Amino acid sequence: MSLVAIRDLAVSFDGAPALRGIDVEINSGEALGMVGESGCGKSVTWLAALGLLPGKARISGSVRLEGQEILGATPATLDRVRGGRVAMIFQDPASSLNPVHRIGKQVSEALSLHRGLRGAAARAEARRLLDLVGIPDAARRLDAYPHELSGGQNQRVMIAIALAGQPELLVADEPTTALDVTIQAQILDLLGTLRREMNMALVLISHDLGVIAEACERVAVMYAGRIVEEAPIARIFAAPAHPYTQGLLGALPPIDGERQPLAAIPGQVPDPRAMPPGCAFAPRCAVRLDACAAAMPEGRAVAEGHRAACLRAGAMERVLA
Amino acid sequence: MFRFFGFRALRAAITIVMVVTFAFVVLRLSGDPALLIMSVDAPPEAVAAFRTSWGLDEPLWVQYVRYFAAIFEGDLGRSMRDGRPALDLVVERIPATLALTIPALFIKLGLGIPAGITAALHRNSLLDRTVMALAVAGFTVPSFVLGLLLVLLFAVQLGWLPSGGQESWRHAILPVVTLGIGGAAVLARFTRSAMLEVLGQPYIRTASAKGVPWRQVVRGHALPNAAIPTVTIIGFMVGSLIAGAVVVESVFSWPGVGRLLVVAVANRDLAVVQCILLLVAATMVTANMIVDLLYGLLDPRLRNAPRGAGG
Numbered sequence: 001m002s003l004v005a006i007r008d009l010a011v012s013f014d015g016a017p018a019l020r021g022i023d024v025e026i027n028s029g030e031a032l033g034m035v036g037e038s039g040c041g042k043s044v045t046w047l048a049a050l051g052l053l054p055g056k057a058r059i060s061g062s063v064r065l066e067g068q069e070i071l072g073a074t075p076a077t078l079d080r081v082r083g084g085r086v087a088m089i090f091q092d093p094a095s096s097l098n099p100v101h102r103i104g105k106q107v108s109e110a111l112s113l114h115r116g117l118r119g120a121a122a123r124a125e126a127r128r129l130l131d132l133v134g135i136p137d138a139a140r141r142l143d144a145y146p147h148e149l150s151g152g153q154n155q156r157v158m159i160a161i162a163l164a165g166q167p168e169l170l171v172a173d174e175p176t177t178a179l180d181v182t183i184q185a186q187i188l189d190l191l192g193t194l195r196r197e198m199n200m201a202l203v204l205i206s207h208d209l210g211v212i213a214e215a216c217e218r219v220a221v222m223y224a225g226r227i228v229e230e231a232p233i234a235r236i237f238a239a240p241a242h243p244y245t246q247g248l249l250g251a252l253p254p255i256d257g258e259r260q261p262l263a264a265i266p267g268q269v270p271d272p273r274a275m276p277p278g279c280a281f282a283p284r285c286a287v288r289l290d291a292c293a294a295a296m297p298e299g300r301a302v303a304e305g306h307r308a309a310c311l312r313a314g315a316m317e318r319v320l321a
Numbered sequence: 322m323f324r325f326f327g328f329r330a331l332r333a334a335i336t337i338v339m340v341v342t343f344a345f346v347v348l349r350l351s352g353d354p355a356l357l358i359m360s361v362d363a364p365p366e367a368v369a370a371f372r373t374s375w376g377l378d379e380p381l382w383v384q385y386v387r388y389f390a391a392i393f394e395g396d397l398g399r400s401m402r403d404g405r406p407a408l409d410l411v412v413e414r415i416p417a418t419l420a421l422t423i424p425a426l427f428i429k430l431g432l433g434i435p436a437g438i439t440a441a442l443h444r445n446s447l448l449d450r451t452v453m454a455l456a457v458a459g460f461t462v463p464s465f466v467l468g469l470l471l472v473l474l475f476a477v478q479l480g481w482l483p484s485g486g487q488e489s490w491r492h493a494i495l496p497v498v499t500l501g502i503g504g505a506a507v508l509a510r511f512t513r514s515a516m517l518e519v520l521g522q523p524y525i526r527t528a529s530a531k532g533v534p535w536r537q538v539v540r541g542h543a544l545p546n547a548a549i550p551t552v553t554i555i556g557f558m559v560g561s562l563i564a565g566a567v568v569v570e571s572v573f574s575w576p577g578v579g580r581l582l583v584v585a586v587a588n589r590d591l592a593v594v595q596c597i598l599l600l601v602a603a604t605m606v607t608a609n610m611i612v613d614l615l616y617g618l619l620d621p622r623l624r625n626a627p628r629g630a631g632g
């Protein structure tokens with residue numbers, strides 16, 4: 001059984017759909033990347049799954065954690081899941097930590113909630129965790145406030161807090177976007193190492209395929225509130241099946257060869273309040289068919305472990321092969 | 322720390338000097354105390370003698386310098402009406418005013434803060450709208466109107482409470498409630514917006530994401546942050562303990578500092594008015610300094626502020 005199974009998850013805000021039926025699974029110890037542009041719903045998927053969206057969000061579907069439904073579960077159940085079984089870290093570490101509490105207190109709080117550690121025991125464990133995530137002089141940093149640390153160090157603190165409950169899954173929502181490039185690589189390395197050492201599953205949310213390629217085995221590509229393609233990471237680069245994925249890859253700058261303008265995808269992401277009836281990508285798609293505007297394409301298997309929600313998916317596979 | 326407070330103290334002193342100077346000039350330009358205190362048909366020689374004895378015939382700047390020199394010797398002048406030291410007149414009225422403003426402060430805090438927090442936690446609900454509608458009503462109705470409404474209801478119609486005077490604690494109820502409601506309304510709105518601001522911050526989502534129960538998120542993560550802006554308005558309320566009841570004291574014939582101020586202004590009793598304004602400025606400035614101190618306690622980011630904006 002998969003660790004987390006999300007089925008037909010849909011979310012709307014004030015009538016505007018943000019997610020339009022997400023199906024995704026993650027197994028124990030696995031690393032899944034979720035990629036897509038801003039607003040495609042990759043963060044909303046996990047915020048919804050963990051009950052972290054504001055009350056005005058309308059949520060439907062199913063989110064099972066080892067078979068147990070957690071969508072709409074009681075607050076007490078969710079409080080045990082959050083941080084204890086599924087932890088989440090966010091994009092902007094500086095504002096994600098409480099400015100008026102010391103680092104040590106913020107780590108210890110999670111230790112007390114999920115492992116019953118208090119006082120000196122909690123402090124010692126908090127120190128160990130700060131050491132583990134690579135914060136120098138951890139004992140002194142326990143008494144620091146977030147504004148006294150750098151962005152990279154704050155993200156390490158966030159990771160330490162996430163690890164405090166010994167979760168089975170860590171959802172990292174754009175964990176490196178606010179950091180500069182060298183720190184980015186260090187944080188990704190750290191996440192990879194921790195995942196292997198603690199046998200923890202990882203969901204890495206990013207708009208950057210490069211970041212995902214570094215840390216993940218499998219990737220789900222999202223567009224306008226749907227997963228349009230899902231495949232092992234190497235296959236996405238070698239044989240992308242959905243025109244949107246192909247567009248994303250085409251927009252990556254080549255590292256060698258002559259300088260040339262990047263191939264941008266023409267057009268705009270559709271307005272959530274005025275979604276096209278068929279494939280949401282059809283209006284921007286160079287290879288669309290008349291049928292694309294008629295009905296939303298379901299995901300179809302292109303190869304082992306590779307699915308794409310495109311009418312042409314199988315056909316293009318043959319062309320590329 | 323010393324530089325921080327040295328700077329604040331200097332600024333406080335400048336504020337007080339400005340208030341006193343402004344009062345000094347305006348009072349002397351806006352009416353002749355001699356004519357107001359002597360009767361209008363007093364003989365000119367008597368008026369002139371009055372002016373000489375109070376130094377009012379001197380040039381304005383000489384009066385100003387004398388006034389300040391006297392302040393530094395602890396002499397705040399004498400009342401022109403009965404010759405008693407102005408400071409004594411004012412100080413003996415303070416307990417009566419505090420008897421209204423301190424209980425009113427507790428109403429403001431006890432009603433305003435919980436109302437604001439509750440409204441924020443139930444944003445856009447019927448509860449929120451009701452609380453906010455009451456709050457808008459509470460601070461848009463001027464205190465003299467509210468005071469008169471309460472008198473009409475509880476003193477005239479129901480006959481439960483006296484309409485004015487200072488004979489017993491029951492006389493204090495209506496003025497205290499009048500003062501308290503307006504302040505509670507202001508504080509409720511302020512607390513609500515501070516809470517909403519904080520509840521939208523990413524660190525609140527972090528706290529939920531690590532499994533902190535919602536009550537504890539509110540208590541341990543939201544309130545300590547929302548307290549920071551709220552302290553400003555509470556400081557202002559503490560600063561106006563002495564002179565915040567001018568209108569209400571007049572409506573309820575309560576013999577406090579506020580009523581003394583009204584009478585003294587009407588009579589151009591210069592020393593008394595100046596003494597009150599000096600006291601008010603000093604209280605307000607002190608309250609502001611306490612607020613600055615509290616900021617440092619509540620917000621670790623401000624503790625090493627004197628190093629400058631970059632630090």
